Amino acid sequence: MPNRLASATSPYLLQHADNPVDWVEWGDAAFEQAAARGVPVLVSVGYAACHWCHVMAHESFEDAATAAFMNEHFVCVKVDREERPDVDAVYMAATQAMTGSGGWPMTVFTTPTGEPFFCGTYFPPRRVQGMPSFAEVLASVAAAWTTRRDEVEASAGIIADALGEQQAPGGPGVGPSAEVVDHARAGLATTFDAARGGFGGAPKFPPSMVLEWLLRHHARTGDAEVLGMAGATLEAMARGGMYDQLAGGFARYSVDVAWVVPHFEKMLYDNALLLRVYLHAWRATGSELARRVATETAQWLLDELRTAEGGFASALDADSEGREGAFYAWTPAQLRAVLGDDDGAWAADVLGVTDEGTFEHGASVLQRRTDPTDTARLDDVRARLRADRERRPRPARDDKVVSGWNGLAVAALAEAGALLDRPDLVDAADVAARFLLRTHLRRAADGTARLVRTSRDGVAGSAPGILEDYAHVAEGLLALGAVTGDPAWSDAAGDLLETVLARFAADDGGLRDTADDETDAVVGRIRVLQDPADGPTPSGQSAAAAALLTFSSLTGSLRHREAAEAALRGPLLLAERFPRAAGAALAVVEALLDGPREVAVVGPPDDPATRALHAVALRSTAPGLVVAVGAPGADDPPLLRDRSLVGGVPAAYVCRGFVCDLPTTDAAGLARQLGR
Template sequence: MSNRLAHETSPYLLQHADNPVDWWPWSPEAFAEARRRDVPVLLSVGYSSCHWCHVMAHESFEDPAVAALIDEHFVAVKVDREERPDVDAVYMEAVQAATGQGGWPMTVFLTPEAEPFYFGTYFPPAPRHGMPGFPQVLEGVRAAWRDRRDEVGEVAQRIVRDLSARTLAVDTSRAPGEEEAHAALLGLTRDFDAVNGGFGGAPKFPPSMTLEFLLRHHARTGSAAALDMVQATCEAMARGGIYDQLGGGFARYAVDATWTVPHFEKMLYDNALLCRVYAHLWRATGSGLARRIALETADFMIRELRTAQGGFASALDADSDDGTGRHVEGAYYVWTPEQLRAVLGDKDAALAAAHFGVTEEGTFEEGASVLQLPDTEELFDAARLASVQERLLAAREARPRPGRDDKVVAAWNGLAVAALAECGAYFDRPDLVQAATDAADLLVRTHMDWQARLFRTSLDGTAGGHAGVLEDYADVAEGFLALSAVTGEGVWVDFAGLLLDTVLARFTAEDGTLHDTADDAEALIRRPQDPTDNAVPSGWTAAAGALLSYAAYTGSAPHREAAEKALGVVRGLAPRAPRFIGWGLAVTEALLDGPREVAVVGPGDHPGTRELHRTALLSPAPGAVVALGEPGAAPVEVPLLEGRDLLDGRPAAYVCRHFTCDAPTADAGLLAEQLGAP
């Protein structure tokens, strides 16, 4: 017998549709039911590839006795944080304020007015490691609601007041400059792990946005320190267990400081962001390792995450069947020496163990090892290694596969569009450009309505009912602009403009700050507003970047002014928290460099046009925008192309920045000089 979640489209909610708990989706009806019954709301927030969400579901939500306790005394509401990031953000802020930490599953008890009064994350089924058992928590909350209702109400109201009083003091009157960029570089240098790469200690997350800032800072200033941090971090991640050495693609994070043991879930957003970072590292250095990782990650996304409709699924689970019926984290990816011998025979198993760091003791659990890639490739025969890898991959394909969350999230698909379009252009892979185009088509066809409003998610080609948040508008616009630069199709600039006009109209406050939800979105206990990066660029700074690029394509002063105001937040955060404002710093680099505007004009099939276009795309100039058009085209699709013509009958490139243009050139070498670092 299923519950109300059986009618939802979120794969995470559907995972709970057969629980004995009488779950409700987040809805006014759920809170009306709590008021009618005069009981609190149990809010449980998670996502489909979350390991501890699965654990708590199995231990508690699938237990009939626990379910009966929940159903008798609470209205239970289940939320997919990826589908409703606004709900997640508001209550996660409360959890972190109350407990000093957060995570998923997130467990919050609310009044029927949606006011939080008791918080936690994962609760075990019985007391363990100083944590109360979940039945104990339920009984305690029930007793407090019954016997100390006034106290509960006062706590809830105080929490809401405290949250409402939290305001961001942002000076939007001045954009960040050299001082902030330099302070951020110093701060990152202090946090840099010179031994293992990355920043800080365990657990260690891929610092995608920070790496993009450092690459842009190096391109603009020539800073060797910035490039060194990028190279060391990217090599450490690529050789570590966080990277899938057989199938490509990155796991969510490493539980240690050495990138050895990952939390095995694979997210679309991590792989899209890192694919782009490694492609940009190759662009800056010509690194063969960076090129390989960028392409393998792009191929992973298409092979493992692409949906039948041309979009990209959200994630692969960390857990899978280990072949004995147990659902185990990492089972699909790890190897024992015995498993290597079974596939490869003794001689090649010994080579594989040495090459991938598989030991008898193991680097993970139960004697298993996560495959790594020590810097010893030159010690082994390349053809033999290729054979070993091919056989191991084939053997792994026969294992039970991790589950996939097929939900298409607009923002994350925007990130994938940008990464695949650029990789396709850099590495002469038209199939990757086509995949980016197909995903962009799906976003327009399924996620955008006629008013240029976005739906956050879709499943099987059908849009979900939840409104897009700021990061959706910003990242989709970013993807469209990157796709236009690669394909020369100006319609993508137009679509980006429609989305960014919605950002200006619905998400931007009078003082230039940005909200995560639209002004006509569902009212929560507070309107979320967060300029800091998490696993993805903050919607705030992603919007600033897209607005800045769009202004460069169109000459729109309102869009540039909005970008500069939004970047005011970087001034306060760059000196003290640069790791958490990485995308804002990357956009600041674009602002400081112009950004440079490149118009390439010529017949599309002319070798000279293609050479100039490729040279422009390969420029490391931070945030440079590239427009490609036919001479004499009417109407002109992108304003940046207005008035541009051939040069003595030859394809030409025009470079401008800060309202000043260089002389047009038909020479790709000269164009490269114009676009090089000063």
């Protein structure tokens, strides 16, 4: 049955006309009714395009039990801030004074004469991150009004204290918090190799997840020291022998402490992760070195690992001609033979090739410790050496396609294509994603989406996917959706995450590494089913938390956000003692602490203004930023729902921490909103 908003003219109020809440419009009659009944007034303020306003409406105002409590204990007033900016301004000032922040949805409790005594913004239907549930807020305010009305009217402080007592965290484990991050950051700093970059001693593996965390931490806090640690490590790896100075791409690890001699095997997962980290480093700092490495690594993925079906092979071997590194190492004589005496001697000096050799048999691994002033000469030398190297016997390729590792590649290539203005990279990500969904995805008897772990030559294997496969493929699809604006990608990611929630749930509220119905008896007995530590790739729990959090922000699903936070508890317990093993989890925490921020760009896809706003959003360094772009009227993903053009032109809507800002049509204004 419609409430008393059915005759309203405001589109925002009309959106609430069928709520079971007995809403009334702002006006004297509402407060007269509250005085007659002797109850407080609940004033809910929002606007039609406010994403979190709609989330709260769906979660709470459409819930019959919540509505019944509201109707019994309050007079409920719904206000359109665009229709009544005067009312909005008064209560926003009160909200900011009481809470230190403000935004929409705004929830204000007032006396029957309109004086506010408790204010807030979004409240979830269940507790999240120490935030009380909306039901708890309603019960606390109603109880305080009934038992201590004189005190409530005299002071809002009593209510704030009472509410604060209910926000004490409960339950075992380590939840996401700034304190956990700060403790881990301090511990990591003690292992930093200030002289050579990286963390700890030899062998040195690329700390991809830790570097992503440090970049996000700097973006959130402005901490210059962590940016310095990340930058020094990224530069050392890029200039050392672990990076292929001719064709791009990283080897598995450095056997020495100074990044000189690598283990020459090249893995898809390393290069996908490092491509994304270097891309984000360039986005954050403008480093030309980071941009070059990101560009070359992306091209290397396409040139060396792309399969005929459009997926990406797993690895290149370390050996050729029966010897490790034979394809990559050079002697001074070999340089002279290819380049001539002058260029050969110059190249040996620039690329670190010595008579003694830095590797084996008098050969050296190419390095690039400094950049010469004559970059054109270096480019020419690199091209000639690479062409000659192509005549050598090549390392063998492991051409199986692994679901999770391809998910990492899809995410990295989609972002690289967008940020580097390389549509071909986005196209490659698209083709790989379609291949995964066509070849690696099937439907189980229970209707859930299931991944197989591998395929080869387009034929799927029989091994079931594990948690990291679901998480990384979902993350890749979400990244591709953010870049292309095609909602089919986020929908497909949602299917995979539903399987994660249905089949990977653990008894402690976290996530197992294997599905509960696809684990044989031997694996069930001997395997660690909840390994919280990062290895060469993010732990399954941390990777799932990242995808769940992004999907939650796109859809407003509190269930996915709660699952993300629960999945972090194991990795964050590890982070307290071994932060290097929990970089992926700490990166997700940075996103949680930042909101994460959400940007909905609305406009015709071929409009330059739409593309400009979209590009600004994608260039933001905000940790875990979630971006959706679509035409006016789009409602998939839900972050776009109820968004419209502003003044007839494309607009961007920014939300953060369950609160939405006013939309902007100006790309520079959006950059300021996002802190760039």
